[in-house]
Amino acid sequence: MxxxxxxxxxxxxLTWKEVKELLNTYTDEQLESKAILHRIDNEECKIDGLVIDEFYETEEDFINPSxxxxxxxxxYExxxxNEEIVLKKGTPILYIS
Structure with missing residues (x-):
């Protein structure tokens, strides 16, 4: 690009560990800028610049039975x-707008 x-x-x-290792190489000034995600939708021929609004952490394991x-x-009671754990308790999740 x-x-x-x-x-x-x-x-x-990327894993969170890889993201952390990359971010650790940046200066404080670089880290004070907005966290932006760049998304390209080839089917719609559209490019979006998205900002991270919220940072969450799972409070329990998540599954996908359906x-x-x-x-x-x-x-589920x-x-x-025997259900595969898709997200383990404590997994960080970012929400974007």
């Missing part, structure tokens, strides 16, 4: 011990 220097790339997504969305395990 013109005007941007690629620092790190992965096809499977296959349609992730939900806190506490929403049944034994879900």
């Amino acid at each position: 013109e005007g941007l220097k690629l620092i790190k790339s992965t096809e499977i997504g 296959g349609e969305c992730i939900e806190p395990i506490s929403l 049944d034994d879900n011990s």
